Amino acid sequence: MSRTDDILTVESVARRFGGVQALGGVSLEVRRGEFHAIIGPNGAGKSTFFNTLTGLVSPDAGRIVFEGRDLSGIAPHQRVRLGIGRTFQITRIFPDLTLLENVQVALLAHDRASLAPWRDASKHKPTDARELLERVGLSGPSGQLAAALAHGDRKRLELAITLAGKPRLLLLDEPTAGMGAQERLESIRMVHKVAAELGLSCLFTEHDMAVVFSVASRISVLVQGKLLITGQPEAVRASEQVQRVYLGEAVIEQGVG
Amino acid sequence: MTNPVVLARQTLAGLSNGMLLFLISAGLTLIFGVLRVLNFAHGALFMIGAFLAWTIGTWAGGSSIGFFASLLVAVLVLAIVGGVIEVTLLRRIYRAPHEFQLLLTFALVFITGDVVKLIWGREDKSTPMPELLAGATEAMGLVFPTYRLFLIAAGLVVAGLLWWLLHRTRWGILIRAATNDRDMLGALGTDTRRLFTTVFSLGVALAGLGGALAAPIVSVGPGLHVQVIIDAFVVVVIGGMGSVLGALVASLLVGIVNAWGVLLLPGWSVVLTFACMAVVLIVRPWGLFGSQE
Amino acid sequence: MNAQRVGLIGLIAVLALLPLALSDFWTFIAIEILAFALYAISFNLLMGYGGMLSFGHAAFFGVGAYAGGLLAKSAGVGSMWGFALVMPMAMAVAALFAAAIGFFSVRRSGIYFAMLTFAFQMLLYTVALKAIGLTGGDDGLTGLRPPGALAAPGPYYYFALAWVLPAIYVIHRLVRSPFGLTLRAMRNNPLRVEYSGVDVRNHQLITFVIAGAFAGLAGALFAFSSGNVFPGWLNWTASATPIVMAVLGGVQSFLGPALGAAVYVILEVTISGSTEYWHLFMGLVILLLVLMMPRGLAGLIDRKRP
Numbered sequence: 067m068s069r070t071d072d073i074l075t076v077e078s079v080a081r082r083f084g085g086v087q088a089l090g091g092v093s094l095e096v097r098r099g100e101f102h103a104i105i106g107p108n109g110a111g112k113s114t115f116f117n118t119l120t121g122l123v124s125p126d127a128g129r130i131v132f133e134g135r136d137l138s139g140i141a142p143h144q145r146v147r148l149g150i151g152r153t154f155q156i157t158r159i160f161p162d163l164t165l166l167e168n169v170q171v172a173l174l175a176h177d178r179a180s181l182a183p184w185r186d187a188s189k190h191k192p193t194d195a196r197e198l199l200e201r202v203g204l205s206g207p208s209g210q211l212a213a214a215l216a217h218g219d220r221k222r223l224e225l226a227i228t229l230a231g232k233p234r235l236l237l238l239d240e241p242t243a244g245m246g247a248q249e250r251l252e253s254i255r256m257v258h259k260v261a262a263e264l265g266l267s268c269l270f271t272e273h274d275m276a277v278v279f280s281v282a283s284r285i286s287v288l289v290q291g292k293l294l295i296t297g298q299p300e301a302v303r304a305s306e307q308v309q310r311v312y313l314g315e316a317v318i319e320q321g322v323g
Numbered sequence: 324m325t326n327p328v329v330l331a332r333q334t335l336a337g338l339s340n341g342m343l344l345f346l347i348s349a350g351l352t353l354i355f356g357v358l359r360v361l362n363f364a365h366g367a368l369f370m371i372g373a374f375l376a377w378t379i380g381t382w383a384g385g386s387s388i389g390f391f392a393s394l395l396v397a398v399l400v401l402a403i404v405g406g407v408i409e410v411t412l413l414r415r416i417y418r419a420p421h422e423f424q425l426l427l428t429f430a431l432v433f434i435t436g437d438v439v440k441l442i443w444g445r446e447d448k449s450t451p452m453p454e455l456l457a458g459a460t461e462a463m464g465l466v467f468p469t470y471r472l473f474l475i476a477a478g479l480v481v482a483g484l485l486w487w488l489l490h491r492t493r494w495g496i497l498i499r500a501a502t503n504d505r506d507m508l509g510a511l512g513t514d515t516r517r518l519f520t521t522v523f524s525l526g527v528a529l530a531g532l533g534g535a536l537a538a539p540i541v542s543v544g545p546g547l548h549v550q551v552i553i554d555a556f557v558v559v560v561i562g563g564m565g566s567v568l569g570a571l572v573a574s575l576l577v578g579i580v581n582a583w584g585v586l587l588l589p590g591w592s593v594v595l596t597f598a599c600m601a602v603v604l605i606v607r608p609w610g611l612f613g614s615q616e
Numbered sequence: 617m618n619a620q621r622v623g624l625i626g627l628i629a630v631l632a633l634l635p636l637a638l639s640d641f642w643t644f645i646a647i648e649i650l651a652f653a654l655y656a657i658s659f660n661l662l663m664g665y666g667g668m669l670s671f672g673h674a675a676f677f678g679v680g681a682y683a684g685g686l687l688a689k690s691a692g693v694g695s696m697w698g699f700a701l702v703m704p705m706a707m708a709v710a711a712l713f714a715a716a717i718g719f720f721s722v723r724r725s726g727i728y729f730a731m732l733t734f735a736f737q738m739l740l741y742t743v744a745l746k747a748i749g750l751t752g753g754d755d756g757l758t759g760l761r762p763p764g765a766l767a768a769p770g771p772y773y774y775f776a777l778a779w780v781l782p783a784i785y786v787i788h789r790l791v792r793s794p795f796g797l798t799l800r801a802m803r804n805n806p807l808r809v810e811y812s813g814v815d816v817r818n819h820q821l822i823t824f825v826i827a828g829a830f831a832g833l834a835g836a837l838f839a840f841s842s843g844n845v846f847p848g849w850l851n852w853t854a855s856a857t858p859i860v861m862a863v864l865g866g867v868q869s870f871l872g873p874a875l876g877a878a879v880y881v882i883l884e885v886t887i888s889g890s891t892e893y894w895h896l897f898m899g900l901v902i903l904l905l906v907l908m909m910p911r912g913l914a915g916l917i918d919r920k921r922p
Contacts, residue, residue: 437893
């Protein structure tokens, strides 16, 4: 049952690959404004789940409803236009373009101007682009090539690109992948801050418990394609089921905000 | 309506052509599977094998020993040529943009085409049929050209050897790993450089063998490679890029379809092969047996 | 006015005055260079900017050439204005073929895309060879002459220039536009562009059609300066030409391919004048290019760029 303050409702989504039931009837909802984490062991189906949300993979069964609209049959780029943004585990940016151009590509797409054949692209909303870059913490020269960026800054850039599409729901696939422990916390807090500033709802997958427990407002646990539990961090941490199936007790105790 | 004898003979011709096609496309598909290079020059290397066989066959006056010697020479020479090309040229551009690899193989096509003209001249040549394999043999109540039966047998022998190589040797395991799962290759701790060189060398040697075997039944001229490479591409696509089994099945299919096409749709059967190629790429690009990476 | 502007104006002035300084023979070569420059730039739109390496771009050059030749012959075009219409019509025919071929080809990427374009080009080659009634088969189309005063090299040079310069300018605007920026982004990371809300396949198809259309224009222009069209222009070996020209000139600069075209044509004319073994020479040049000069001639000239 979806409530009116749910931005995303997933109803019994299932998907099979070859002989494996990657997702077996997963239902959850993302409430407006929340910072919702999905955790689970490797192979739990987190990537597949994300791919069904973004439209890369279509579910065998179930429904995905975004802001009251059923997403079945809607192509990925159209879902983006509806207000769903996504970042990737392996960061995707445009190395041969400048930082400014990276964001401008997304701004143009949002403004439905990507096919405009005659005017000068560099003149398209450079101020808005610089604002976005600053918001994610990239305050260096915007004319440098994205290829020059270090790993952490690449993730910031990808966030800026995603934000340029003015999404209302942000799907973040392992947003702190490839970072050291300290950088992870800083990074996720930055994302959390930006999301709060812009009033975005977030759904993110994560492995690092410290990261999860420091920012998540609710946590869903996915195990072998099934949802084990959804709830507030304390409830999840205290759940015996989770402790038994997913994490050793020691790891849960580590997860202090 | 075609009578069954003609049909049988055409089918045999198709099968034997298919075997020649297999020899050249097996090498092409192996090279693509392991090195990820589409060797446009493969037809040109096939052609060198054919010219070598002509030279030796003519000098030996059509003797069978001369013929088998020419096969050996073709294999050895092309193996060396292949190795040299890989080490001195190809190796430098593996990390370059794809258009560079393409241009390199094109350059080899252009150079080989003219070098062949310089050495052997421009006219088409015909190679004497080796005595042992000339004439006809009776089989199943029908009479077939012996050489064509020999080609089918030779192709099967090579296919068998390749199977053994790929499935019963360590080298073969590496080849199959490289083709199907590139990441695993690094994990196996192999000397990829040596693997690449040997694979390219083998692929080119196979092409050379194919050329030498083709010489007695084909008009050998400097334009030979232009047509041959196209058929090889069609086969590699249909069979699956990287799959030797696919190359075998697809070669025989294409050989037979072409042979029947000549009877049923003269002139336009070649359109059929390109249409098939396009359809496979659109619908199932990894072909019959390729990996879906 | 900056140095680039001045250089450009100078270049245009030189182009405008060229026929006055050249013999008839060399004026025809200049026309060939104009056509091939457009051909190479259209290919670079696809490959250099769009990241789509096509093995079948020669198909559209050839289709444009055949279309131009057949249109002029069948319509019995006598007036120069009528003839001027032949060019955009040939472009339209090439664009149609590009739309049909591109529709299927852009569904795939990388090597599969390339092989699809190859397969379609070979299909067209076969048709050009076999449909003797339409295309003249192996003999091709011959005796193609522009009507009236345009048959002379000087006037036809200006006619070609009047098409090529604006065409190159259009492509230039396209590359700097939102369309072009998005295209360049797609070359780096099509998935990221898709997930910014762009229908990537559609965008790639449009690029393919535009590139094909301009290649067709180049083919039609060249058909009437060379006087004939042959099926060999559609053979797979012809696909090397635009790639060589683009890489020779340098794919990272907009006009690089045009420079490559000029050098390529001049080399071809001078070398094949003194030896039959032009292909050997070309092959060696390509080897040199690929192994020693990866940034092409423009890369040698413009050392400052990273």
